Structure formats: C-alpha cells, structure tokens
Amino acid sequence: MHNLTSHTRIGLVAATAAGQRHAQTVATAWPHARLVEGESVADALRTAWGRCDAVVAFLATGAVVRILAPLLGDKRTDPAVVVVDEAARHAVALLGGHAGGGNDLAEQVGALLDARPVVTTATDAVGLPGLDTLGWPVQGAVAAVSRAILDGEPVRLIADAAWPLPALPPNVQPQPATAESGEGGTADAADDGYRLLVTDRVVPLDERTAVLRPPSLVAGVGASRGVPAAEVAELLHRVLAEAGLSPASLRCLASADVKADEAGIRSTADALGVPLVTWPAARLAAVEVPHPSEVVRAAVGTPSVAEAAALLGTSGRPGDAALLVPKTATAMATVAVTRHAPRGRLAVVGLGPGAADLRTPRAVAELRRAAVVVGLDQYLDQVRDLLRPGTRVLSSGLGAEEARARAAVAEAAAGHAVALVGSGDAGVYAMASPALEYADERIDVVGVPGVTAALAAGALLGAPLGHDHAYLSLSDLHTPWEVIERRVTAAAEGDFVTLFYNPRSRNRDWQLGAALTILGKHRPPDTPVGVVRNASRPGERVHLATLATLDPAVVDMYSVVVVGSSDTRLVAGRMVTPRGYRWRS
Numbered sequence: 001m002h003n004l005t006s007h008t009r010i011g012l013v014a015a016t017a018a019g020q021r022h023a024q025t026v027a028t029a030w031p032h033a034r035l036v037e038g039e040s041v042a043d044a045l046r047t048a049w050g051r052c053d054a055v056v057a058f059l060a061t062g063a064v065v066r067i068l069a070p071l072l073g074d075k076r077t078d079p080a081v082v083v084v085d086e087a088a089r090h091a092v093a094l095l096g097g098h099a100g101g102g103n104d105l106a107e108q109v110g111a112l113l114d115a116r117p118v119v120t121t122a123t124d125a126v127g128l129p130g131l132d133t134l135g136w137p138v139q140g141a142v143a144a145v146s147r148a149i150l151d152g153e154p155v156r157l158i159a160d161a162a163w164p165l166p167a168l169p170p171n172v173q174p175q176p177a178t179a180e181s182g183e184g185g186t187a188d189a190a191d192d193g194y195r196l197l198v199t200d201r202v203v204p205l206d207e208r209t210a211v212l213r214p215p216s217l218v219a220g221v222g223a224s225r226g227v228p229a230a231e232v233a234e235l236l237h238r239v240l241a242e243a244g245l246s247p248a249s250l251r252c253l254a255s256a257d258v259k260a261d262e263a264g265i266r267s268t269a270d271a272l273g274v275p276l277v278t279w280p281a282a283r284l285a286a287v288e289v290p291h292p293s294e295v296v297r298a299a300v301g302t303p304s305v306a307e308a309a310a311l312l313g314t315s316g317r318p319g320d321a322a323l324l325v326p327k328t329a330t331a332m333a334t335v336a337v338t339r340h341a342p343r344g345r346l347a348v349v350g351l352g353p354g355a356a357d358l359r360t361p362r363a364v365a366e367l368r369r370a371a372v373v374v375g376l377d378q379y380l381d382q383v384r385d386l387l388r389p390g391t392r393v394l395s396s397g398l399g400a401e402e403a404r405a406r407a408a409v410a411e412a413a414a415g416h417a418v419a420l421v422g423s424g425d426a427g428v429y430a431m432a433s434p435a436l437e438y439a440d441e442r443i444d445v446v447g448v449p450g451v452t453a454a455l456a457a458g459a460l461l462g463a464p465l466g467h468d469h470a471y472l473s474l475s476d477l478h479t480p481w482e483v484i485e486r487r488v489t490a491a492a493e494g495d496f497v498t499l500f501y502n503p504r505s506r507n508r509d510w511q512l513g514a515a516l517t518i519l520g521k522h523r524p525p526d527t528p529v530g531v532v533r534n535a536s537r538p539g540e541r542v543h544l545a546t547l548a549t550l551d552p553a554v555v556d557m558y559s560v561v562v563v564g565s566s567d568t569r570l571v572a573g574r575m576v577t578p579r580g581y582r583w584r585s
Contacts, residue, residue, distance in 0.1 A: 008101075011036040011048030011055045011079075019058030022088045022113055026056060029112055042067045054080040054096075054105055061092060068095070075100065082106045088113045097121040131196070137213040137248035140197075145210035148194040159198035162415030163214050164345040167371045167391040172196065200249035200339065202241075213248035214342065218321065220254045220310030222296070222334040227264040229271075232333045236268065239325050239335050251340065252277045254309035256284055256300055264333075277314050284308040287318050291327055306336040313340050317441060344412035344443045348432045350425040350450020351379060354537035358451045359383075366448050370419035374408040375431075376400075379421050405434035412443045424452040429473055429501050454499045457532035457560040460542050462574025464530060464562050469497035469577075474504070474511045481511065488515045492522040497568060497577055500561040504552060512552045512561065520547050523566045528575045530562040531555055544570070 010033035012023040020035070027033050033056070038044035041059065045067050048055045057064045061083045072078060072095075080100030083092045091113065093106035103119045110117035131138045131146050148155050149172060156175045157168065195209045200216045203209075219236055240247055253269045253276050255262070260278045269276040281301035289311070292303035302308060306327045311318035325337035347366040352358040367373060367386045377395040387393070394407055408420035408431075422430035432447065439445055458465045470491040476484060491498045498519060504512045519527075525548035533541040533556065543554055547563065555561060568577040 008032055008054055009052045010034075010105075011052035012058070013041065013045045013048050013055065014058035015041045016058070016086060018086050018088075019084075022058050022084060023056070026109065026112060046071065049079055049081075052079055054082070054101065056082045056084060056091075056105070056109055058084050058086070060085075061094065064094060080105050082109055084109060084113065084115060088115045090118050091115045092118040093120070131210055131212065136215065138210060139213065139248065140205040140210040141207050142210050144207060145194050145196055148208075153194060155194040155196055157196050157198070160201070161198075161214070161216070161342045163198055163342045164412075164415060164417035165198070165371060166369050166417055167388040169390045172390075200246055202244045202246050213246055215249060215251035216339050216342070217245060217249045217324075218251050218254055218310045218313040218338050218340060220306035220308065220327075220336040220338070221259070221265050221268075222255065222305035222309075222327075223259060223262055223265055224332040225262070227262065227332040229264040229267040231330055232264050232268045232335075233271065235328065235330050235333050235335050239328050239337060243325050243337065245324065245337065247272060250274050252314055254279070254313060256281055256302065256305045256309065258300055259305070275314075277309075277312075279309055279312055279316075283312065283316070287311050290323065306334040310336045310338040313338065315340070315343075342415060344415050345417045345446065346408060346412040346435065346439060346443050347417075347419045347446040347448055348426045348435055349419050349421045349448040350427070350430070350452075351382060351421055351423055352451040353424055353453050353456035353535045354382070356382075358456065358536055360448070360450060363448050363450060366419050366446065367421070370417050372408075372411045372416050372418045373421065374404055374411070374418060375421035376404070376423075379423055383421065401431065401434055405431060406438055408435055409438040409443065412439070423450075424454075424456075425450040428452050428454075428471070453501070453535055453560050454562075456535035457499075457530070457562060460532050460535060460540075461530040461544075461562055462571070462576050464497055464528075464564055464568060464575040464577050465499075466577040466579045467497065467565065467567065468494075469499060469565075470494075471499050471501065472515075473501045474515060475502035475508065476511065484511070485514070485518065488518045492519045495523065495565045495567075497565045498563045500563070502557060503559055503561045504555045505557045509552070512555055516547060516550065516552070516563070519563055523547065523564075527566065528564040528568050528570050530564075530575050531559050532562070533559045535560065544573070544575070 012026055012033055012035045014020040014023040023035050027035055036044050036048040038047050045057060049068060049071055064083050075096060078096055078100060080096035080102035081094045082102055082105050083094050091106045091110040093102040096102040098121060103121060106117040106119060131142050145155060152171045155172045157172050158175050197203060197211045198214055200214060203211060221232060223232060250272055252274050255265055255278050257278045257280050259265055266276055284305060285302035287308040289304040289307040291307060296305060297303040311321045313321055321338040321340045324339050327334050327336040349363050349366050351363060364386055367383055368388055372392045373387060374394045377397055380393060380395045396404055408418050412418045420431050420435055424430060426432040454471060472487055474484060527547045529545045529547055529550045531543040531554055564575060565577060568575055
C-alpha cells in the first residue's frame with residue numbers, strides 16, 4: 001500500500017482554465033505536486049501515470065477512464081487517481097482507493113479545495129476495515145473474503161496468537177487453532193466457508209481463504225565486511241522457506257551497531273521493505289543464546305550477533321521472543337529467526353475541546369483502528385459515529401477515572417487494540433497519566449495529542465499565551481490546597497500568564513477567589529482576565545474582565561480562566577501578551 005507523504009510524487013493534469021486554477025491551488029499548497037503538461041491532455045495524463053505515485057485529474061471521469069483503461073496493471077503498483085470536476089465540487093477516488101492511497105488523497109484534495117470527497121470502496125462506504133488497510137500484508141482470496149464480510153456471511157477468524165486487530169463485524173467469528181487445523185492457525189482446506197487466517201506460517205490457500213501476515217518475525221543477521229546483498233537475501237529466504245515461515249511477516253532485520261552501514265544487509269532490508277535495527281555489542285553480549293562463539297566475540301565484542309539481535313528485535317526484550325531458526329551460516333553471512341509475541345496496543349487519544357473540526361485526523365484514525373474504546377460517557381457520545389461496526393465500547397461516568405484507566409490497560413494487556421479517550425489532550429489533566437501508571441511492558445502505548453481547552457480558549461481570547469505561561473488545576477480533590485496555594489504563589493511571583501483548569505464547582509466555590517487574591521498581590525488590578533466556557537462546544541461563551549472586576553460566579557467546571565501577566569494588554573477587545581520581539585521597541 002502506498003502511504004501518501006510529502007515525498008509522494010503527485011501529478012496534476014488539467015484541460016480548462018478553471019481546472020488549471022484548481023490545479024495551481026493544489027500545487028501551491030503541496031510542493032510535492034506539479035502540473036504535468038503534454039501535446040494533449042491525454043498525453044499529459046499518460047505521462048503523469050507513468051512518472052508519478054498519484055494523479056489528480058481535473059477532467060471528466062469518462063475521459064480519464066477511456067485514457068487510462070489500456071494502462072491498468074496491478075492495483076498494488078498502479079498510481080492512485082483522483083478526479084475533480086470543473087467546479088471543484090467533488091473529488092472522486094477513481095483508482096487505487098486502498099492500495100494506492102486514493103481514498104486518502106480524495107479526502108486531502110477535498111479538504112484543500114472545499115470539495116466533497118467521493119469514496120466508493122465498499123468497506124469504506126459501510127465503515128468496515130478493508131483487509132488491505134490494516135497495515136499488514138494480506139494474501140490469498142482477499143476480494144472474496146472481503147465480499148463475504150460485507151455481505152454478512154460467516155467468516156472464521158483463525159489467529160495463531162492474540163494480535164491487536166481492529167474491530168471486525170459480528171459475522172467474523174474468532175475460532176481457536178486446533179490440532180486438526182494445523183500449526184499456525186490453518187484450517188482444513190476441504191472445510192467449506194470463508195476463513196481469515198492471521199499467521200506468519202506458509203499455509204495452503206484456496207478461493208475462500210485470505211491470510212493476514214502479522215509482523216511477528218525478526219531475522220538477526222551477522223556478516224563479514226563486504227558481504228554481497230545476494231548472499232544475505234538468498235540465505236534469509238532459504239531459512240524462512242525451510243522453516244515454513246512467510247517473509248511477509250518480517251518485522252525487521254536486526255544486527256550489531258558495527259553493521260549499521262553494511263551495504264549488503266541494508267539493501268536486503270530495503271528490498272524487503274523493513275527497517276534495519278542495530279544494537280550495541282554490549283547489549284547483544286548480555287543476551288543468552290544457544291550457540292555463542294568466541295570467534296565472534298573476538299571480532300565484534302559479543303559472542304552472538306544473529307541470534308542475540310533476533311531475540312532483541314525492536315523491543316529490546318528477549319523474553320518476548322522464541323528462537324525458531326538457530327543461526328545458519330554461509331561463507332560471509334549468518335541468519336537466525338525469532339518469533340516475537342504479540343503485544344496489546346493502547347492508544348491514549350485526545351479528542352480536542354469538543355468541535356469535530358478541532359479533532360485531529362490521527363485521533364480519528366486511532367478510534368477506527370481500535371477494537372475497544374474506553375472513555376467518559378459524554379466524550380464517547382461525541383465520537384460514536386466514527387467507530388467501526390463491532391467496536392466494543394466501555395463507558396462510565398464522572399469520578400470513575402481510575403476504573404477507566406484500569407479497564408483500558410486490562411483490555412490492552414489481554415491483547416486487544418484499545419483507544420482510551422479524553423477531552424483536549426489526554427496528557428493534560430486527563431487519562432494518560434492514570435493509564436500509564438498501570439501500563440507495563442506487555443503493552444505498546446501510542447499517544448495521540450489533542451487541542452487542549454487552554455489552546456482553544458486562548459484562540460478565542462486573542463493571544464494571551466504569547467509568552468511564558470503556567471497551567472494550574474484548582475481542584476483540591478487529589479492535591480491539597482496548601483500545595484495548590486504554593487504553586488499559585490510561584491506563578492504569581494514569576495509573573496506568568498496563569499491558566500486555571502477546574503476553577504470552580506458547586507462544592508468548591510472559594511478556591512478561585514483565593515487564587516485571584518494571590519495573583520492580585522503581584523500584578524495590577526487592571527490585569528486582563530478571560531473566562532471561556534464550553535470552548536468550541538454548544539453554549540460557548542467568552543467573558544472579559546480584570547483582576548479587580550472578575551466575578552467568580554460566572555465561572556464553573558466547564559470554564560477555563562486565563563489571567564494575564566503584568567505585560568498582558570487588551571487590544572481591540574482581545575487579550576494580547578507581547579512576545580517581546582526587538583522590532584516592537
């Protein structure tokens with residue numbers, strides 16, 4: 001699958017003046033996109049097809065189909081094609097929706113031109129994960145099994161380990177591997193029905209079986225200086241084939257730091273499309289291996305390179321791995337292969353302050369990547385429409401933060417793909433901290449930053465955060481007031497712009513007044529103060545006052561209070577804290 005990045009070569013083809021204007025808009029915004037010209041529009045389109053990773057054609061769909069039809073080859077290697085109409089009302093993902101990144105490109109072009117993205121890929125249209133969009137190689141009867149999933153037909157999911165897959169619909173039923181189904185989770189080929197296998201083993205395929213290749217294998221590689229890439233590649237493929245293992249499940253090649261620049265190893269990794277991970281000799285020497293060598297120790301400072309590096313893999317935890325293929329050598333290369341146990345996946349996701357358009361694309365992607373979503377009920381209500389069918393939702397009310405954190409970690413530790421959501425940024429007075437207190441080395445953690453309430457409030461107030469500022473929570477439920485008071489005093493003495501989270505509630509109605517009194521001892525009474533309630537949500541309200549005039553009664557738990565420093569000013573009704581640039585003097 002192509003990943004659309006700033007290095008993706010995008011060809012723009014247009015025929016009319018309007019189309020060329022739209023193409024110029026794209027080219028101006030994206031340095032990696034360029035207008036492709038030719039003797040005719042058809043010639044330009046063919047040139048873009050041959051030279052670019054993706055094509056955006058500002059032409060009629062029928063014309064694009066007729067011109068490109070003779071050029072179609074393999075969806076895994078053909079460029080993505082998006083067609084935009086004359087008025088830039090629609091951006092149609094015409095070719096390479098999944099494999100070529102066309103669906104993502106249509107979304108990006110639509111956002112840029114204010115056009116509606118049109119995605120007709122069946123799995124996307126109904127909110128199901130395409131088998132070729134999970135980030136893992138997929139082989140076999142992909143189209144047939146995908147169609148069965150879409151049509152609601154029974155599909156057996158047979159995995160050789162508890163891999164953190166995204167949510168799958170109810171008609172995809174997990175089935176444990178049995179002795180009859182064979183090693184690696186394969187099932188009797190004579191048995192009727194559709195099957196989705198998740199395994200790193202080579203298995204027989206038929207017209208009803210698709211195989212997802214999890215990134216479970218690590219190949220440790222040692223070599224003499226100047227080893228030919230062909231020798232490394234031939235040895236690696238031979239030992240994998242003899243062990244019945246699929247190269248598509250390789251997570252990485254691993255070696256010693258001294259081999260990081262070994263061209264034969266690096267080019268083999270590049271050809272396989274996997275990274276080369278290297279480790280210091282001292283770290284490799286600490287790994288127990290079945291076949292240490294004093295000759296190797298004398299040469300590179302560790303008794304094992306291939307086996308030890310394969311056991312360390314990418315995590316550096318040899319206890320997670322099993323040695324499947326002991327070191328095997330040729331004249332100049334040595335290879336060993338390990339299988340690394342799957343790890344649960346916990347994404348801690350900041351949803352932003354509330355508005356959907358302030359929610360990051362990465363947050364949306366993680367919500368759709370998860371099989372289990374955990375969060376406060378009112379936050380989950382904001383994103384239920386984004387969740388894939390089959391997603392398990394664990395919601396709870398206010399005050400259950402520890403229970404939510406424990407539940408999310410427990411689900412991830414059981415091998416699931418979990419998203420734990422919080423408002424704003426999950427690491428700012430939210431769920432990341434309690435969750436990561438419980439998350440151990442069995443879990444891969446992904447942090448997804450979000451737009452904080454303070455940033456949303458600052459944008460509404462003007463530019464109050466233009467210089468140094470301090471965040472403080474006034475809730476004394478978990479922090480003694482004496483500690484909060486000391487911190488407020490420090491912010492006051494330091495003349496920081498001060499932002500108060502959790503400023504006031506029905507049961508905590510005096511702390512804000514006390515904090516403002518402390519600040520008032522260190523800055524003028526006309527210091528601007530901004531109160532933003534429900535930033536970016538329904539009922540949004542902005543209130544401006546000063547230290548002398550602010551009435552704490554206008555503040556509640558849905559508010560953020562921003563107190564300026566002694567330099568903060570009101571300019572045209574907006575709070576501004578000067579940055580102090582010399583050119584302003």
